[in-house]
Amino acid sequence: MVLWVLRAVFxxxxxxxxxxxxxxxxxxxxxxxTGVTLIVAAAGIVSFDILIRKKPIDVISCSYFGIVIxxxxxYIVGVAIDPILTFSKVGxxxxxxxxxxxxxxxxxxxxxxxFLLQTRNDFRFIIPYVEFSKEIKGNKPLILDxxxxxxxxxxxxxxxxxxxxxxxxxxxxxxxxxxxxDSSDKMRRTRGRRGLDILKQLQxxxxxxxxxxxxxxxxxxxQPVDAxxxxxxxxxxxxxxxxxxxxxxxxxxxxxxxxxxxxxxxxLRPVFLPGEEFQVKIVKEGEGDSQGIGxxxxxxxxxxxxxxxxxxxxxxxSVTSVLQTSAGRMIFANYEGAV
Numbered sequence: 470m471v472l473w474v475l476r477a478v479f480x481x482x483x484x485x486x487x488x489x490x491x492x493x494x495x496x497x498x499x500x501x502x503t504g505v506t507l508i509v510a511a512a513g514i515v516s517f518d519i520l521i522r523k524k525p526i527d528v529i530s531c532s533y534f535g536i537v538i539x540x541x542x543x544y545i546v547g548v549a550i551d552p553i554l555t556f557s558k559v560g561x562x563x564x565x566x567x568x569x570x571x572x573x574x575x576x577x578x579x580x581x582x583x584f585l586l587q588t589r590n591d592f593r594f595i596i597p598y599v600e601f602s603k604e605i606k607g608n609k610p611l612i613l614d615x616x617x618x619x620x621x622x623x624x625x626x627x628x629x630x631x632x633x634x635x636x637x638x639x640x641x642x643x644x645x646x647x648x649x650x651d652s653s654d655k656m657r658r659t660r661g662r663r664g665l666d667i668l669k670q671l672q673x674x675x676x677x678x679x680x681x682x683x684x685x686x687x688x689x690x691x692q693p694v695d696a697x698x699x700x701x702x703x704x705x706x707x708x709x710x711x712x713x714x715x716x717x718x719x720x721x722x723x724x725x726x727x728x729x730x731x732x733x734x735x736x737l738r739p740v741f742l743p744g745e746e747f748q749v750k751i752v753k754e755g756e757g758d759s760q761g762i763g764x765x766x767x768x769x770x771x772x773x774x775x776x777x778x779x780x781x782x783x784x785x786x787s788v789t790s791v792l793q794t795s796a797g798r799m800i801f802a803n804y805e806g807a808v
Contacts, residue, residue: 476515483511528586535582542581543574610635610680610707611728614698615645619664620712622730627677634708635678638668639701641685645694699725735798738767741788748808750783751776761804775804783808 491504547570554566611634617623618638626632646668650661671679682701689697695716702709708726711717720727741747749763749771761776763786773786786802 476518480511480515484508487511531585532582535585536578539578539581540574542577543570546573546577608634609726610637610705611710612637612639612698612702612705612707613642614709614711614713614716615642615649615664615694616713616716617710617730618642618646618667619649619660620730621663621667622712622734623710624667624670624674626730626733627671627674630676635680636671636710637680637682637701637705637707639685639698640681640683641689641694641697643668643681695719699723702726734767735793738769738798741791741800743788743790746785746787746805748783748785749773749802751779751781753780765800769798769800771800771802773802773804779804779807 487504487508489504490507491501547566550569551566554569611632613623613636627636646661646664648661649657650665652658652661671677682705684701684704685697686700686704689700692700695713696719698709698711698716699720701707702720702725703723708728709716709720710728710730711720712730714731717727717729749765751761751763751773753762754760754777755762755772757772757774757777759775759777761773761779763771763773763776763784765771771786773784774789776784776786784807785805787805788800788802790801792799792801
């Protein structure tokens with residue numbers, strides 16, 4: 470609402486200024502042209518602002534800083550060569566000075582803006598106290614690995630708005646995903662294509678800030694993908710999002726924060742306490758002599774003592790213990806009788 474008020478005020482001021490210019494120069498066609506141009510330009514600016522809804526702050530900041538630095542360098546160089554123009558035998562010094570400044574400003578602004586845009590991932594052109602406040606809140610970028618994209622659960626979690634940080638897909642992870650999708654093995658190829666579909670779904674979600682990060686420093690070359698992920702997370706001061714148990718351990722050993730999707734899913738599963746009873750179907754034999762195996766709806770495995778002789782039956786069981794790991798949850802129970 471505030472933004473629309475600002476746009477309305479801007480248009481009102483521009484319209485008023487344009488009408489004022491036209492009325493003050495009724496006998497001059499140039500005044501009419503200037504006034505109409507001002508109103509049309511203001512309408513074009515507001516229309517452009519409305520159409521371009523998503524404005525990346527890094528690109529805008531780099532453009533602003535590039536132009537400012539380019540104009541500053543133009544001024545410095547202009548001051549340096551001004552004595553030469555003054556004492557040289559040129560016809561119109563002011564005209565020559567203006568032409569020189571124009572010829573300097575265009576390439577310098579372009580070079581500065583281009584340089585900042587190409588290195589925007591290495592710098593943050595943000596007001597210091599805003600970035601500091603953001604850092605205090607712990608809003609760090611989330612670096613995705615191959616397994617978490619192929620898994621697909623990340624898209625469901627994003628739809629719940631549980632993540633409010635920027636998602637970063639490194640280019641080397643995308644390349645690995647592409648190699649999997651091009652594999653000659655049918656199962657591997659299917660997994661890779663599923664990962665690409667999930668990535669496309671994330672890109673199409675307007676609520677998701679997904680960045681394809683192309684950086685790969687010299688230290689990352691010839692390193693495995695897991696090592697590159699950890700190094701990139703350190704550079705970005707971010708968190709690794711994974712479902713890979715080994716990557717979880719590697720990142721933890723190097724003090725890199727990790728979000729393990731298996732841990733999230735395990736935390737959301739119902740809690741069973743020792744002595745609690747519930748019903749489950751015994752579907753196969755266990756490793757022990759008398760053990761049977763059953764599964765909950767969420768895939769949690771139930772090891773049932775005394776259940777081997779009651780296969781394919783729904784049984785009452787009582788919990789004896791619960792084993793929780795990053796790989797999943799396992800419940801041990803005793804057979805209490807058929808339903």
